Amino acid sequence: xxxxxxxxxxxxxxxxxxxxxxxxxxxxxxxxxxxxxxxxxxxxxxxxxxxxxxxxxxxxxxxxxxxxxxxxxxxxxxxxxxxxxxxxxxxxxxxxxxxxxxxxxxxxxx
Amino acid sequence: xxxxxxxxxxxxxxxxxxxxxxxxxxxxxxxxxxxxxxxxxxxxxxxxxxxxxxxxxxxxxxxxxxxxxxxxxxxxxxxxxxxxxxxxxxxxxxxxxxxxxxxxxxxxxxxxxxxxxxxxxxxxxxxxxxxxxxxxxxxxxxxxxxxxxxxxxxxxxxxxxxxxxxxxxxxxxxxxxxxxxxxxxxxxxxxxxxxxxxxxxxxxxxxx
Numbered sequence: 001x002x003x004x005x006x007x008x009x010x011x012x013x014x015x016x017x018x019x020x021x022x023x024x025x026x027x028x029x030x031x032x033x034x035x036x037x038x039x040x041x042x043x044x045x046x047x048x049x050x051x052x053x054x055x056x057x058x059x060x061x062x063x064x065x066x067x068x069x070x071x072x073x074x075x076x077x078x079x080x081x082x083x084x085x086x087x088x089x090x091x092x093x094x095x096x097x098x099x100x101x102x103x104x105x106x107x108x109x110x
Numbered sequence: 111x112x113x114x115x116x117x118x119x120x121x122x123x124x125x126x127x128x129x130x131x132x133x134x135x136x137x138x139x140x141x142x143x144x145x146x147x148x149x150x151x152x153x154x155x156x157x158x159x160x161x162x163x164x165x166x167x168x169x170x171x172x173x174x175x176x177x178x179x180x181x182x183x184x185x186x187x188x189x190x191x192x193x194x195x196x197x198x199x200x201x202x203x204x205x206x207x208x209x210x211x212x213x214x215x216x217x218x219x220x221x222x223x224x225x226x227x228x229x230x231x232x233x234x235x236x237x238x239x240x241x242x243x244x245x246x247x248x249x250x251x252x253x254x255x256x257x258x259x260x261x262x263x264x265x266x267x268x269x270x271x272x273x274x275x276x277x278x279x280x281x282x283x284x285x286x287x288x289x290x291x292x293x294x295x296x297x298x299x300x301x302x303x304x305x306x307x308x309x310x311x312x313x314x315x316x317x318x
Contacts, residue, residue, distance in 0.1 A: 014291075025285035028281045032277045045273075047116040048120070054155065
């Protein structure tokens with residue numbers, strides 16, 4: 001029974017751990033794919049810059065800039081968080097303004 | 111946390127990307143893959159240029175690989191001894207090193223993108239085992255090109271679902287890496303089973 005305490009046991013343990021990890025990743029992958037299919041819409045988040053929001057929500061950047069009360073050219077690729085800090089307002093308020101601008105553009109209630 | 115790194119790309123652009131891909135090649139836990147996805151999405155949105163993104167990501171990664179290789183080379187024995195103190199890591203490294211002897215270039219290539227969590231350790235091992243510089247650098251560069259192209263490309267194409275696609279790719283790489291490790295360990299177990307227990311664990315280890 002000497003082998004029980006030797007390297008082969010560690011090897012087996014490592015093998016089992018990697019298999020368990022593989023299973024966990026496979027499950028998470030499956031859940032991710034299912035979730036992706038079920039949820040195509042995502043909320044606007046503080047890290048997003050205007051160009052990204054414009055493309056993701058299919059709204060011209062000018063409309064978003066107007067809602068944020070900023071000059072489009074003065075804010076190349078800056079996150080909402082940064083814009084909020086510059087303006088001294090909260091990110092939540094900016095997101096709320098964008099949400100209504102996007103809804104108005106698509107002609108749906110916010 | 112992921113969002114913080116997305117914001118970094120958003121606010122600092124290509125230089126942030128170069129720094130992060132460089133650091134990730136040195137085993138620092140930074141989500142460089144996610145940041146490349148974000149950069150790809152920002153290229154699609156017109157917020158960054160493709161040349162800046164690819165240049166920065168590739169430049170950082172290539173420099174990081176060389177830095178890791180040189181650290182491995184200089185640190186050599188000392189580093190190896192330190193890493194080997196953790197048995198799990200020692201086993202991992204020993205396995206990778208054995209593979210390196212047989213098929214180093216292939217290991218270097220695939221550890222850039224498909225098994226990317228192993229990449230930084232492969233850099234160190236390649237240096238520590240004094241793998242030929244050109245035989246390391248060519249597959250490393252080729253692998254980094256694939257890594258950058260895949261992530262920036264996927265970010266460009268599926269960028270509107272950045273967080274979700276990031277999770278999916280992360281899990282995919284995790285699955286591929288753990289299966290690869292399981293395969294290496296499983297093969298070692300099978301070989302052991304055939305040979306029976308070794309009388310001396312250190313037998314046959316001819317370190318140069």
